[in-house]
Structures are given as C-alpha cells and as structure tokens.
Amino acid sequence: MLNYLNKIKEHEALGNEAWRKNALHMAGGEDKAQQAQFQAYMHKYKKRLEAPLFGGKVVRTITRTLEGDYQRYPVYVNIAPELNAGLSLITYFGHGAPTVFDLNLGNPNDPVNNYNNKGKYPVFIINGCAAGQAFSASPTSVGEIWTLAPERGAIGFLADSDFGYEHQLDFYCDNLYKALFNDPAWYGKPIPVVFREVARQVLEQFPGDPHAISLAMNTIWQGDPTLSLYAPDKPDYATDDTRLEVAPVAGQTKVQATSPAFLLKIGASNLGKLTRDSLHISITREYPSANGRANDVITRVFPPLSRDSVLTVEIANTGNVFGQSRFTVQLDYAGKVDELNESNNQASLTYNFLQGGVTILSPVEFAIVPSNSVHLVAQNNDPLAAPRAFEFELDTVPTFNSPAVQRTSVTASVAPDWRPTLSGAAKDSVVYYWRLRFKDPQADEIQEWAASSFRVIENSPQGWSQSHYGQFARNEAQGLRVTTPASEWKFEEIKKTLALRAGGGGALPVMELRLTPCLEFRWRMSLPIMLTVVQARQIF
Known part of the structure; x- marks a missing residue:
C-alpha cells in the first residue's frame, strides 16, 4: 500500500x-464480427473523449485480429512507447478474466516490457468479464499487479467482477465517457462518484435485468475513492518556436523570395479545457531593415482548438522580401479567453x-x-540542390567586354x-569585376548575374576600397557624378536666376555676390542695364 500512496x-x-x-484504446473479440463490433464501440468512445469538455486524444487503438478463444490463444502487446510518454486513460473492451484478456x-514489473512510466500513471477502464475480481489470494489479478506496482503501472482500475454482456457494457461505458468528458455536471468529479451516477442510468435503462443489476x-x-481524471477548468493554448514551419503552397517545391505566396504552419495545442470559443491568432512579419x-x-x-492541431495560414509574398524575415505568432492575441497559463501563447521563427x-x-x-592568387567562391541559394553548371566571368571593366x-x-x-x-x-x-x-x-x-568586385594591392592588409568608376555605380550621388572610363569626379551644372535692380550713373565697380553658401560670383553692371559675369567659382 505504501507503493500506491507514493504514486x-x-x-x-x-x-x-x-x-x-492522452488515452489508449484496446478492442478484442473472438471472431471477425465481434472484433468489428467492439472496434465500433471504441470509435464511439473516442469521439466522446476528443469532444468538449475534455478534448483529449486517443494516441493509439490496438485491435485483436486473431480469431479464437482468448484463454487458448492470448495475444500480447507492448505499449511502452505510449505508456512511458504518458497516458491518463487505458480503456479495453473485450473478453476477460481476472488474469487474462x-x-x-x-x-509492468517485468523489465522485459520496458514499462518506465514513473509519475505518469493511467486509469484503466476494463469492459469484460470478471476483470475486477480482486478477492483471491492467488493468482494475483491484472488490476492488483498494475495498481500496486512501485513507481510504474496504474493509479486506478475500474472493472466488473462478474459476467458482462456487450450491449450493457457498451451502454455503461458510453455513458461513463459522456459523464467524465462531456457533461459539465460530472466533469472533474471523482471516478467512483461518476460511476455511481452511471450505475443509476444502467439500472434505469435495463429495469429488473439481473445482468444489469450485477454490472x-x-x-x-x-484505487483512491477521491481520484479524478484530469479535468482542467480553463483552456490553455500553447505553442513554441519548434512548432512553426514555412512550407510551399500547392504546386511549389520550395519557398524563396520569388515565391508569390507560402504557408506558415503553426503547431498549437490546448492543454486545458476544450470550449466552444474560437481561437484568434496574430502573425507579425518583420522584414530586414535594409x-x-x-x-x-x-x-x-480558427475553430475551437482541441488537443493538438496544425493551423495553416497562407501568406502573400510580394515586394522586396529578400533576406531574413522573422515571424512572431501570438495565440489568443487579444486575450479574449481566460486561460490556465497565458505565458505559453507565443512562438517565433526566422x-x-x-x-x-x-x-x-x-x-x-x-x-x-593582398595577392594575385584569388579564390572566387559563391553559393547556390538552395542548400539541398543537386550538382549543376554555373557560369563565371572575370574582367577589369564592369561591362565584361574587354580583351x-x-x-x-x-x-x-x-x-x-x-x-x-x-x-x-x-x-x-587593379580592380577586377566578377560575376556568376x-x-x-x-x-x-x-536569371540575372550575381556580380561583385575587388581590388588587388600586393602585400596590403585586407580592407575595403572603391577606386574604379564601375564600383561607384551602386552609390547614391547628389550634385556630382563619375565619368567613364576616366573615373573623374564632376560636379553637376548649377543654374540660378538673378533679379537685380540698380540706379544712378557713372563708373560702376565690379561687385561680388554669393547666391548659395558654395557659389560665388563677381559681376559688373553698366547702363543701359547689363549684367556681365566676369568670374564664377565653386567654394567650400
């Protein structure tokens, strides 16, 4: 009992x-018809478990395909991956006895099975004959082995200890799922309390039936009479950086700057209660500052978010998008839904x-x-590309047409x-231009060339230089230009309109006039009115 108390x-x-x-379902049956029937029951329960309010997920459904008596032809399955990852519930529907199904x-105590689920103990709901019979000293029943196993196994085991009949077991289990996972009046209540309500419904559905009374x-x-299944009272939307993905739209194989659109896939979960509230999300795209x-x-x-979902948003990709974009996703960005945890709603991707x-x-x-030995290296922008041909060109002029x-x-x-x-x-x-x-x-x-240039200066420290007219083509010039091929700097011609008024007579001196901080004119005026510019220069 101390082992169970610690669990x-x-x-x-x-x-x-x-x-x-998470839940795991198992469906048995001794022939094909029964196997199909029991699998249909489990599918019905699955829909209840994954609906509001619980919004869980059946991570695996195990079915029996071997025909024949279960005691003569038992089937053994291993659930270590699912059990060790964590299960809240394991439900079985099929034939059974205290020690075999x-x-x-x-x-769970046998190391061969590799059941290591410490801290992640499920509840068993067994629909089958006599699985709950735990009153014999030997052999030990399945329920006792799993609930009393130290640091592994189960936390609770619910099963009939007498004969069970499929139509009544189905009614009982369906209503048990409905109460545990869908009915606000019973959601989150202790399992024995919920069972008592379902037992009342069974007796009401099958009045006077001795098998229903036995069930x-x-x-x-x-297990602990106060134990409840996990039943969070609020939603809890969650995502993280690892769950964002950029993917191509239909008909495309990759996403690049030339793609007209792409998909942003957002992995998101609701770790809490599933409600009818829609999920509002925002996506912020930050472009390179350049x-x-x-x-x-x-x-x-989006519709109400259940256990695990992938939300897909198609995003237009127009204009200058070259370079790294950062996407920040915010679930419930306006805070419309009261959650268990508001700190796990955001994720980012670059x-x-x-x-x-x-x-x-x-x-x-x-x-x-610093040397005449130069190694030109480029990169295919598709890192997964197969080998292909590239064209290189090298010249001392940017037009690549010199001898x-x-x-x-x-x-x-x-x-x-x-x-x-x-x-x-x-x-x-010497300045060299190269492209590929x-x-x-x-x-x-x-299809355009990717072009660049460099300057060779023997034994020089590495550095940066613009010295040839072709290298200035990408610069933004204001008030000046570079001539080709002489690489001479020229100032643009500046024209100004003068409005002058003078009076009197006699000899007129030469006067000076500055029109801008950088332009100086010397001029002489005579009668009849005439303006003669005798000198103009640019000053700094």
Whole structure:
C-alpha cells in the first residue's frame, strides 16, 4: 500500500502536462464480427473523449485480429512507447478474466516490457468479464499487479467482477465517457462518484435485468475513492518556436523570395479545457531593415482548438522580401479567453527568403585582396540542390567586354568556386569585376548575374576600397557624378536666376555676390542695364 500512496502523491502534484490528455484504446473479440463490433464501440468512445469538455486524444487503438478463444490463444502487446510518454486513460473492451484478456499488456514489473512510466500513471477502464475480481489470494489479478506496482503501472482500475454482456457494457461505458468528458455536471468529479451516477442510468435503462443489476453492483474500483481524471477548468493554448514551419503552397517545391505566396504552419495545442470559443491568432512579419518595409500584421480566426492541431495560414509574398524575415505568432492575441497559463501563447521563427539564384561569398564586395592568387567562391541559394553548371566571368571593366575578359563553367551543388589567373598581375591596385549565374536557370530562379568586385594591392592588409568608376555605380550621388572610363569626379551644372535692380550713373565697380553658401560670383553692371559675369567659382 505504501507503493500506491507514493504514486498518489506524485499524481496529485501534477500540473497541466500535455500527456494528461492522452488515452489508449484496446478492442478484442473472438471472431471477425465481434472484433468489428467492439472496434465500433471504441470509435464511439473516442469521439466522446476528443469532444468538449475534455478534448483529449486517443494516441493509439490496438485491435485483436486473431480469431479464437482468448484463454487458448492470448495475444500480447507492448505499449511502452505510449505508456512511458504518458497516458491518463487505458480503456479495453473485450473478453476477460481476472488474469487474462483478449489483449494482454504483460506485467509492468517485468523489465522485459520496458514499462518506465514513473509519475505518469493511467486509469484503466476494463469492459469484460470478471476483470475486477480482486478477492483471491492467488493468482494475483491484472488490476492488483498494475495498481500496486512501485513507481510504474496504474493509479486506478475500474472493472466488473462478474459476467458482462456487450450491449450493457457498451451502454455503461458510453455513458461513463459522456459523464467524465462531456457533461459539465460530472466533469472533474471523482471516478467512483461518476460511476455511481452511471450505475443509476444502467439500472434505469435495463429495469429488473439481473445482468444489469450485477454490472451496477459488482463493478469494482481499485484505487483512491477521491481520484479524478484530469479535468482542467480553463483552456490553455500553447505553442513554441519548434512548432512553426514555412512550407510551399500547392504546386511549389520550395519557398524563396520569388515565391508569390507560402504557408506558415503553426503547431498549437490546448492543454486545458476544450470550449466552444474560437481561437484568434496574430502573425507579425518583420522584414530586414535594409528592405525599408514596415512590419506586416496578419490576423486569423480558427475553430475551437482541441488537443493538438496544425493551423495553416497562407501568406502573400510580394515586394522586396529578400533576406531574413522573422515571424512572431501570438495565440489568443487579444486575450479574449481566460486561460490556465497565458505565458505559453507565443512562438517565433526566422526564415531566410533567398533569391532562388546564387550569392557571392568571397571575396566580399569592394574587398582588398593582398595577392594575385584569388579564390572566387559563391553559393547556390538552395542548400539541398543537386550538382549543376554555373557560369563565371572575370574582367577589369564592369561591362565584361574587354580583351582581358575570362569565362569558365564549373559544376557544383552548393558552393561553386574558381581560381582564375589574373590578367593584370604585373600591375598594382587593379580592380577586377566578377560575376556568376546558373548556366541553365529554371523557371522559378533568378536569371540575372550575381556580380561583385575587388581590388588587388600586393602585400596590403585586407580592407575595403572603391577606386574604379564601375564600383561607384551602386552609390547614391547628389550634385556630382563619375565619368567613364576616366573615373573623374564632376560636379553637376548649377543654374540660378538673378533679379537685380540698380540706379544712378557713372563708373560702376565690379561687385561680388554669393547666391548659395558654395557659389560665388563677381559681376559688373553698366547702363543701359547689363549684367556681365566676369568670374564664377565653386567654394567650400
């Protein structure tokens, strides 16, 4: 009894762990017809368990397919994966006796079975003959073995100790499930208390029937009389970062910057009570700061969330989306539902929206390379791509049409590279331009070149340099420009309108006038009115 007391203490210290809404079903039968009949019963109970208020999940249903008498042809099954992960309930419907059923789980104390479910003790509901008969010194019944096993096994065992008949057992078990999982008047009440109500219903349904009276009077509860099944009184929506996934829409095989839309899949659970409340979620998409885009906020409404669900939202992917986007999902974002725990409603995912082409890796753009031995390295933006051909080009002008231009083709899967011989090796401080692309781009891939440049300065420390006119093409210039190919800086022409008024006569001196902080004019005025600019210069 001390073993059982210790298990009760562990059980009562539990919280709203996800496994507490898990159940396992078993259906026996001695022939095909009976097996189909008992499986139909279990399917009906499954629907009740997964409906409000409990909203649980039957993680596995085990069925007997072997025909014949269960005592002559017993079937043994192992439930270690499910039991060790955590079950609140194991329900069986089939033939039985105190020590053997159509489907047998074995002894939890036998290490061969690998039953290690410390702290995760289920309740058994057994629908079969005499399974609850626990009054013989030997042999020990299944119920006694499982409830009294130390640090493993079960926490309670409910079964008839007399003969049972399927139509009455089905009525009893169906109404027991209804009361335990769906009826607000009995949801969360101790199991013996709920059974007493169901026994009343059995006697009312089958008045005067001796087998119904036996079922009501001889069903035995082995366990704490105050024990209840897990019955949270509020919902508890939960998700986490590992349960978010970006996936392609139908007809697409990958998600990249050129994809017109994609799917965000959100794994979510309700660890608590299942209600009729809709679930309101928000999704915030943060773009890379370089894109200059404000965050997108998307909201959706889903049906009531049960045990485990995957919520799928299709998201448009338009405009400049290249780079890493961060998605933050908030369940019940407006706080409409009172929950057991409000701190587990948020999850985040960062996804890199690549261009569906290639990316320059090394040398980085505008790099100073200290040697004429250069290694050009790029990257296929699809890390799972099969080997394919890439085109490289290298030149000393950005148009790639000089006599010194070099071209090659390489085959690679993820990281194409090239070690060219530099044509300007005898010169110092030469700027080289290089680019690459897929040799045979597919329809959903970027077909433009990925281009970059670098400067070779022998024995120089590594650094950054812009010194050739082609390198300034990406800069934003205001009031000046760079000429090609001389790389000369020119200021844009500035025109100003002058409005002057003068009077009197005689010799007129040369005067100076500043129109802007950076422009100075010297001018002379004579009669008739005439303005002659004798000198203009830009000053700083």
